[in-house]
Amino acid sequence: MKTKLIKEVAAGGLLERRSFLLSGFALSSAYSLNALSASDAGSGRIDTDFPQWAKVPGRNDIEYGQPSEHERHIKRIQAENAPETSMFSIWHTPIQNQRGIITPNGLHFSVNHNGIPEINPQHHTLRIHGMVDKPLKFDVESLLRYPMVSTINFLECAGNTASNAVSLTALDQSCQELYGQISGAEWSGIPLKYLFKEAGIKPKAKWVIAEGADGGSHSRSIPMEKLMDDAILALYQNGERLRPSQGYPMRLLLPGWEGNANIKWLSRLEVADTPAYTKDESGLYSDILDSGEIQRFSFPMGVKSVITHPSGKQTLPDKKGFYEVSGLAWSGHGKIKQVDVSADGGNTWAKAHLDGPVLTKSLTRFTIPWQWSGTATILLSRATDEHGSVQPTRNQWREKYASYSFNHYNGIQAWRINSAGRVENTYV
Amino acid sequence: MSDKPTSVFSIHLLLLFGLFSSSLSAEDTATNLGDALSPLEIEKYAITVFPDGTNLPAGQGSARQGKTLYQNQCANCHGLKGIEGPAARLAGSDGWFSFSDPLRILRIDKYPVLLISVGGLWPHATTIFDYIRRAMPHYAPKSLNNNEVYALTAYILHINDLIDQELVLNKSSILKISMPGKDRSVLAWPETNIK
Numbered sequence: 001m002k003t004k005l006i007k008e009v010a011a012g013g014l015l016e017r018r019s020f021l022l023s024g025f026a027l028s029s030a031y032s033l034n035a036l037s038a039s040d041a042g043s044g045r046i047d048t049d050f051p052q053w054a055k056v057p058g059r060n061d062i063e064y065g066q067p068s069e070h071e072r073h074i075k076r077i078q079a080e081n082a083p084e085t086s087m088f089s090i091w092h093t094p095i096q097n098q099r100g101i102i103t104p105n106g107l108h109f110s111v112n113h114n115g116i117p118e119i120n121p122q123h124h125t126l127r128i129h130g131m132v133d134k135p136l137k138f139d140v141e142s143l144l145r146y147p148m149v150s151t152i153n154f155l156e157c158a159g160n161t162a163s164n165a166v167s168l169t170a171l172d173q174s175c176q177e178l179y180g181q182i183s184g185a186e187w188s189g190i191p192l193k194y195l196f197k198e199a200g201i202k203p204k205a206k207w208v209i210a211e212g213a214d215g216g217s218h219s220r221s222i223p224m225e226k227l228m229d230d231a232i233l234a235l236y237q238n239g240e241r242l243r244p245s246q247g248y249p250m251r252l253l254l255p256g257w258e259g260n261a262n263i264k265w266l267s268r269l270e271v272a273d274t275p276a277y278t279k280d281e282s283g284l285y286s287d288i289l290d291s292g293e294i295q296r297f298s299f300p301m302g303v304k305s306v307i308t309h310p311s312g313k314q315t316l317p318d319k320k321g322f323y324e325v326s327g328l329a330w331s332g333h334g335k336i337k338q339v340d341v342s343a344d345g346g347n348t349w350a351k352a353h354l355d356g357p358v359l360t361k362s363l364t365r366f367t368i369p370w371q372w373s374g375t376a377t378i379l380l381s382r383a384t385d386e387h388g389s390v391q392p393t394r395n396q397w398r399e400k401y402a403s404y405s406f407n408h409y410n411g412i413q414a415w416r417i418n419s420a421g422r423v424e425n426t427y428v
Numbered sequence: 429m430s431d432k433p434t435s436v437f438s439i440h441l442l443l444l445f446g447l448f449s450s451s452l453s454a455e456d457t458a459t460n461l462g463d464a465l466s467p468l469e470i471e472k473y474a475i476t477v478f479p480d481g482t483n484l485p486a487g488q489g490s491a492r493q494g495k496t497l498y499q500n501q502c503a504n505c506h507g508l509k510g511i512e513g514p515a516a517r518l519a520g521s522d523g524w525f526s527f528s529d530p531l532r533i534l535r536i537d538k539y540p541v542l543l544i545s546v547g548g549l550w551p552h553a554t555t556i557f558d559y560i561r562r563a564m565p566h567y568a569p570k571s572l573n574n575n576e577v578y579a580l581t582a583y584i585l586h587i588n589d590l591i592d593q594e595l596v597l598n599k600s601s602i603l604k605i606s607m608p609g610k611d612r613s614v615l616a617w618p619e620t621n622i623k
Contacts (some may be wrong), residue, residue: 087566088515114563114566114569127465127469127470127473128462128465129465129470129474130474134462134464135464135465135470136462136463136464136465137462137463137464137465137469138461138462138463142461142462143461145459145461146459146461147459194459195462198459198460198462199462209476211476215563215566215569216562216563216566216569217475217562217563217569217570218563219476219562223617223618225618268473270474270476272478274478274479274480276476276477276478276479276555276558277478277479277550277551277552277554277555278476278555278558278559279555279558279559279563282546282549282550282551282552282555282609283516283544283545283546283549283550284516284544286549287616288544288549289614292612293612293613293614294549294551294609294612294613294614295614295615295616296551296613296614296615296616296617297615297616297617298616298617299616299617404543
């Protein structure tokens with residue numbers, strides 16, 4: 001067998017992907033064929049070596065498929081530090097168990113301030129009024145007849161990874177606990193500009209107050225510019241109608257913008273010349289700056305990345321050897337251009353492979369081969385987007401905000417790996 | 429919006445190449461499937477209260493009137509003083525050290541969102557009215573009448589030392605309240621940079 005030299009691209013065992021793939025490294029011991037015995041040819045049966053499930057007919061399928069019973073432990077977890085007022089709940093997606101860039105619908109993260117309403121779609125109405133020529137209302141059936149587009153985007157809660165922003169010591173938490181308020185999906189629906197065009201927007205209109213049909217009538221003020229750009233009225237998620245926890249029968253989708261503004265159970269759009277300063281844009285979803293100023297309407301989520309494989313609270317199965325480091329990067333401003341990975345605490349960096357497709361305002365999967373020597377080290381990832389915005393370090397991020405401000409945290413994540421292979425959240 | 433020149437131009441083009449069948453593109457949306465919304469229906473649902481007072485209803489109430497209501501309907505979640513949680517903190521300034529509650533750090537540890545308060549951050553009193561009316565109390569949203577919502581708004585302003593307990597809040601007096609969060613506000617939209 002031809003042997004190729006596997007190039008190291010940064011210290012700590014980060015390998016060049018191309019030379020690694022060409023080397024036959026992973027396959028070198030896989031092709032030792034067992035010699036067949038020539039005797040007993042006629043009486044031989046093949047059943048002895050096959051598993052039980054290959055020797056009986058399988059079961060029929062069911063109406064709505066479910067994951068294997070062996071994967072049922074892959075679940076969302078509920079954050080414990082939400083205020084315990086009945087229906088304010090935060091559910092984190094298990095990104096450390098997923099590959100690719102699409103989150104299964106049942107595992108998509110969900111934050112609900114007033115619970116999930118049970119909406120009968122036959123009695124749901126979308127109303128558009130305010131600074132329009134023709135105030136309009138739409139039922140669900142009519143909206144399903146409109147021309148639709150599909151777009152693959154991430155959705156992230158403004159408070160994702162908040163504990164790394166405010167906790168003075170790095171909490172020993174999993175990727176799911178720290179980063180679980182991020183998901184990716186294909187959303188299908190009607191470009192909102194179609195509906196606004198039908199209603200006729202008055203020239204002075206600058207904002208739209210979007211409101212849901214939940215118990216709290218959750219509302220946010222959204223700039224008209226965004227709604228006329230890439231916003232959609234989403235009716236489908238990953239090919240099926242929205243789940244109740246994602247806004248059934250319809251939600252606002254604002255690609256790249258903080259989750260809270262993507263109003264679920266959308267039922268009203270009031271066109272105005274000013275924002276309304278609704279509850280969340282007045283308090284919880286504002287950012288307190290280091291100067292003491294309160295920053296409002298900071299909609300796009302900044303460029304961010306995290307290594308999901310391996311990640312917090314996991315233990316590497318072997319004390320040393322080959323691993324593929326893999327993770328997710330995203331930017332609310334556009335496409336991911338580059339992700340750098342360090343396996344020596346940030347002294348040296350190597351460019352990770354971006355697994356296609358690389359889409360705007362979407363999760364982007366990155367990978368890099370890694371030969372772990374078995375000694376303690378720190379893994380880092382640092383994303384750069386197409387506008388040249390680079391993910392800040394935790395300290396750079398914290399310099400801008402008050403010590404207790406936690407929204408829009410996008411500092412570089414550090415995973416410490418000890419010599420026993422345990423992975424822990426750490427600050428560098 | 430001036431679509432006409434484009435449409436006329438594309439019709440000419442289509443005719444020129446003998447392809448004329450329809451002059452509408454998806455952008456023009458022939459799907460006019462919305463129904464007219466009547467002024468009466470708009471009035472029923474237009475509950476968003478703007479900082480300039482738009483959509484504020486008639487009615488009135490004072491903090492003195494709001495106190496009993498607060499104790500019966502709100503204190504269970506927000507605490508008798510509006511600071512104890514577990515639901516969002518209503519009174520006081522924001523931040524780790526600027527508030528005099530001795531148990532504050534413990535409470536923050538349990539409920540991080542209690543760091544920020546309505547009195548400390550919210551720039552407009554109209555938002556308090558808006559949110560109570562649409563969403564409170566949590567277990568029975570939209571159950572309070574407009575007088576009760578004015579009275580509870582007054583009570584929250586009062587426990588933040590922003591108004592006297594006798595001040596009658598209504599659609600004009602609420603616009604004169606000056607909230608400390610307003611002067612501290614900076615707006616990130618429109619975007620000045622993309623960092």
